[in-house]
Amino acid sequence: MRKIIAILVLASCLAACGMINTLVDGYKHSQAVASDLEQVTGLKPGVGFNWHNGRLVSVTVTFPKLYDAKPLRELADAVRASVRKQFQQTPEDIELGFSLGATAPDTSAQTERPLRQAALAP
Structure with a gap:
C-alpha cells in the first residue's frame, strides 16, 4: 500500500513539474518583454x-498611461516583435491596453458654484 501511495505522489510531482516550468519560463519571458518595451517607450x-x-x-x-510619442501602429509593431522574440513563438492573440486612471491627467475635479436664488421682497 505504501508503494502505491509513493508512486502516486511521485507521479503527481512529475506531472506538476511541467506546469511549474511553464509558469516560471512564462514569467521570465513576460519580464523580458516588459524590459524591452520599457527601453523603447520609457514606460514599463x-x-x-x-x-x-x-x-x-x-x-x-498593458501600459500604465497613454503613450503619445509614437503612432499606435508603431507601438503595436514594437509590442508584436518583442513578444515573438522573447516568448520564442507567436501567440494566437496579442492584446494591447492602456490604463486611463480615474481622471484625465491634466484635469482636476471641479465643483459647480451654487446657484443663488433671488429673494422676493415682502
Missing part, C-alpha cells in the same frame, strides 16, 4: 500570458 508595461496545452494562446500588454 504589465505583461500577462495564457498557455494552454503547451501552446501560447494570448499575451496581454
Whole structure:
C-alpha cells in the first residue's frame, strides 16, 4: 500500500513539474518583454500570458498611461516583435491596453458654484 501511495505522489510531482516550468519560463519571458518595451517607450508595461496545452494562446500588454510619442501602429509593431522574440513563438492573440486612471491627467475635479436664488421682497 505504501508503494502505491509513493508512486502516486511521485507521479503527481512529475506531472506538476511541467506546469511549474511553464509558469516560471512564462514569467521570465513576460519580464523580458516588459524590459524591452520599457527601453523603447520609457514606460514599463504589465505583461500577462495564457498557455494552454503547451501552446501560447494570448499575451496581454498593458501600459500604465497613454503613450503619445509614437503612432499606435508603431507601438503595436514594437509590442508584436518583442513578444515573438522573447516568448520564442507567436501567440494566437496579442492584446494591447492602456490604463486611463480615474481622471484625465491634466484635469482636476471641479465643483459647480451654487446657484443663488433671488429673494422676493415682502
